[in-house]
Structures are given as structure tokens and as C-alpha cells.
Amino acid sequence: MSVVLIGNRRGGVGKTTIVINMATKLLEKGYRVLLDRGDCCVYKR
Ligand SMILES: Nc1ncnc2c1ncn2[C@@H]1O[C@H](COP(=O)(O)OP(=O)(O)O)[C@@H](O)[C@H]1O
Numbered sequence: 146m147s148v149v150l151i152g153n154r155r156g157g158v159g160k161t162t163i164v165i166n167m168a169t170k171l172l173e174k175g176y177r178v179l180l181d182r183g184d185c186c187v188y189k190r
């Protein structure tokens with residue numbers, strides 16, 4: 146199993162686009178893919 150993290154604290158820099166395109170390609174190649182989303186702001190105090 147591999148874990149890939151796409152992270153940046155800024156919005157609108159292409160994180161979601163990268164994740165969706167990467168997941169689509171991996172699925173096409175026969176990999177099983179689990180997407181998880183972490184929001185930095187949840188942990189802000
Ligand atoms: N490589 C790119 N070239 C041009 N526009 C892009 C590229 N990657 C993302 N975008 C556009 O930038 C905007 C923000 O992308 P998004 O993936 O939602 O960013 P984030 O998830 O970091 O907030 C969207 O309108 C998306 O279509």
C-alpha cells in the first residue's frame with residue numbers, strides 16, 4: 146500500500162484537481178484508491 150499526501154495551506158492552488166486526476170489514472174490502471182480529506186482548519190485553535 147502507498148500513501149500519497151497532497152497538501153498546501155493555501156486554497157485554490159490545485160490540490161483537489163491533482164487528487165482527482167491522480168485517482169482517476171490510478172483507477173484506470175487497476176489500483177484500488179481511497180481518498181481521504183484532512184482540513185487544517187479543523188485543528189486550528
Ligand atoms: N494546472 C492547472 N492549470 C490551470 N488551472 C488549474 C490547474 N489546477 C487547478 N486549476 C484550477 O484552479 C482552481 C482551483 O483548483 P482546486 O483544485 O479546486 O484547488 P484547491 O483544491 O487547492 O483549492 C480550479 O478552478 C481549477 O480548475
Ligand SMILES: [Mg+2]
Binds near residue numbers: 160161
Ligand atoms: Mg480543494
